[in-house]
Amino acid sequence: MKVLVIHGPNLNLLGSRELSVYGTATLADIDEDIRSAADELGIEVTFHQTAREGEIIELLHAAIESVDGAILNPAAYSHTSRAIADAIRAVPYPVIEVHLSNIHAREPWRARSVTAEAATGIVAGLGAGSYVAALHAMRRMMS
Numbered sequence: 001m002k003v004l005v006i007h008g009p010n011l012n013l014l015g016s017r018e019l020s021v022y023g024t025a026t027l028a029d030i031d032e033d034i035r036s037a038a039d040e041l042g043i044e045v046t047f048h049q050t051a052r053e054g055e056i057i058e059l060l061h062a063a064i065e066s067v068d069g070a071i072l073n074p075a076a077y078s079h080t081s082r083a084i085a086d087a088i089r090a091v092p093y094p095v096i097e098v099h100l101s102n103i104h105a106r107e108p109w110r111a112r113s114v115t116a117e118a119a120t121g122i123v124a125g126l127g128a129g130s131y132v133a134a135l136h137a138m139r140r141m142m143s
């Protein structure tokens with residue numbers, strides 16, 4: 001089973017960015033957590049991080065023939081990108097949206113995710129655990 005993991009804009013700065021919201025774990029730490037959970041679950045994971053909206057869309061499209069699912073943190077694009085939402089709707093595999101922080105407990109504008117409206121499911125507020133929970137959900141979905 002193959003799962004594509006996409007981290008959106010500004011997530012490359014985790015570990016130094018808004019520490020009171022996101023904590024001290026770096027993106028490399030988070031990817032390590034995801035990889036060890038994936039190994040336990042027998043899932044092959046590939047990682048991408050990009051600041052570009054179009055690249056997120058292209059990554060989703062390029063994976064159509066090769067993955068069983070995707071875990072996507074669109075970051076701030078969650079709140080704005082109907083293009084990413086349409087790409088999620090356009091691909092045949094499940095896409096689980098994840099957020100490190102609880103987007104419902106922050107500024108009101110973060111509570112709406114237009115990309116989550118297209119996603120199979122959403123996990124938020126659990127830090128790296130959001131990605132791990134999404135992987136477990138993906139495993140259950142496929143068995």
Ligand code: DQA
Nearest residue numbers: 010073075076099100101110
């Ligand atoms: C985030 C939440 C978004 O609102 C924010 O723009 C991010 C990170 C999260 O993982 O908590 O960049 O997606």
